[in-house]
Amino acid sequence: MRSVIDILDYSVDELEVLMDLAEDMIAYPDKYAHSCAGKKLATLFFEPSTRTRMSFEAAMYELGGSVITMEDAGNSSAAKGESVSDTAKTVSCYVDLIAMRHPKEGAAQVASEAASVPVINAGDGGHCHPTQTLADLLTIRREMGGFDGLTVGLCGDLYYGRTVHSLIHALSRYKNVKFVAISPLELRLPDYMKSGIDVTETASLEDALPSLDILYMTRIQRERFDDPKEYERLKDSYMLTPDKLSLAKSDCSVLHPLPRVNEISVKVDDDPRACYFKQVLNGKYMRMALIYTLLDEARRSSVKAEKVGIVTGQPCRNPRCICSVEQELEARFRITLDGVSRCVFCDSAAR
Numbered sequence: 460m461r462s463v464i465d466i467l468d469y470s471v472d473e474l475e476v477l478m479d480l481a482e483d484m485i486a487y488p489d490k491y492a493h494s495c496a497g498k499k500l501a502t503l504f505f506e507p508s509t510r511t512r513m514s515f516e517a518a519m520y521e522l523g524g525s526v527i528t529m530e531d532a533g534n535s536s537a538a539k540g541e542s543v544s545d546t547a548k549t550v551s552c553y554v555d556l557i558a559m560r561h562p563k564e565g566a567a568q569v570a571s572e573a574a575s576v577p578v579i580n581a582g583d584g585g586h587c588h589p590t591q592t593l594a595d596l597l598t599i600r601r602e603m604g605g606f607d608g609l610t611v612g613l614c615g616d617l618y619y620g621r622t623v624h625s626l627i628h629a630l631s632r633y634k635n636v637k638f639v640a641i642s643p644l645e646l647r648l649p650d651y652m653k654s655g656i657d658v659t660e661t662a663s664l665e666d667a668l669p670s671l672d673i674l675y676m677t678r679i680q681r682e683r684f685d686d687p688k689e690y691e692r693l694k695d696s697y698m699l700t701p702d703k704l705s706l707a708k709s710d711c712s713v714l715h716p717l718p719r720v721n722e723i724s725v726k727v728d729d730d731p732r733a734c735y736f737k738q739v740l741n742g743k744y745m746r747m748a749l750i751y752t753l754l755d756e757a758r759r760s761s762v763k764a765e766k767v768g769i770v771t772g773q774p775c776r777n778p779r780c781i782c783s784v785e786q787e788l789e790a791r792f793r794i795t796l797d798g799v800s801r802c803v804f805c806d807s808a809a810r
């Protein structure tokens with residue numbers, strides 16, 4: 460049985476198959492209208508969400524399935540002290556599939572190890588957000604025809620921005636993709652994200668714009684800052700206006716996972732290069748393709764995925780990791796491609 464924690468859980472070929480399936484769903488919706496009839500999805504959101512939760516729910520309804528939701532999950536059983544594992548085991552008794560968002564990094568991994576149904580990570584703290592990446596990939600493929608050779612600008616909060624981290628993982632597997640990381644010094648990409656990719660870092664959106672095929676704008680995320688003054692100082696770092704966009708190529712696509720605060724002026728919305736609302740719709744189709752595929756795979760196999768983890772015995776030092784709160788959860792470390800021993804839940808380096 461397969462869960463989706465990180466976009467790297469899918470090979471490039473599998474992602475292409477998912478995108479092809481989404482295209483088929485767009486072209487022939489009737490073919491899929493009852494394909495998940497009798498199946499239930501649970502949406503467990505321990506962090507605020509509008510579009511991601513609704514996108515999952517709309518996707519399941521369009522496939523003929525139904526949804527139960529633990530609204531404001533952070534204020535329900537978790538507030539009584541229930542662990543993520545116990546919640547996942549309990550909810551597995553009610554549904555065929557779980558989509559979960561949680562503020563702690565690695566929480567979806569923990570849920571997937573406890574659940575008896577597939578778990579989809581709908582965002583775990585500042586770590587990963589694979590289904591947003593599915594929306595991003597379909598949008599890029601539809602707008603640019605493919606991924607090889609693209610220069611992709613990532614702008615805003617690159618430190619805590621989980622959408623950016625998952626998108627880099629996905630795109631770095633295509634040929635000759637270059638990244639331009641545009642952020643204030645304090646919100647630069649974490650080091651573990653930079654290994655093995657072609658990335659230039661700058662603080663200037665204006666300098667980067669002329670070279671970009673894709674501009675991926677992100678919100679400076681108030682909820683990730685421990686110090687509100689630091690957020691106030693950084694929150695207006697970037698704002699894309701029609702004037703600035705005039706520096707970009709005529710076929711550059713502007714993406715944003717949304718919600719936007721003020722980082723893209725509404726005056727940009729009518730520019731044909733603005734793709735962020737198309738991205739929302741593409742996200743629903745990719746989630747339909749994912750739900751359909753996971754339920755189909757779960758029907759064919761009941762083998763639980765092998766647990767990763769090589770070294771145990773030392774604590775994870777990341778205070779945002781699920782290890783810091785989950786009962787009796789021992790940190791596990793594996794050696795990643797950059798040769799560093801990293802926590803399997805949040806990817807932070809062992810010290």
Ligand code: NCD
Pocket residue numbers: 510511582588591621622677678680716717718
């Ligand atoms: C993003 C997220 O939750 O990480 N939004 C989303 O899922 N569409 C980005 C954000 O909240 O800024």
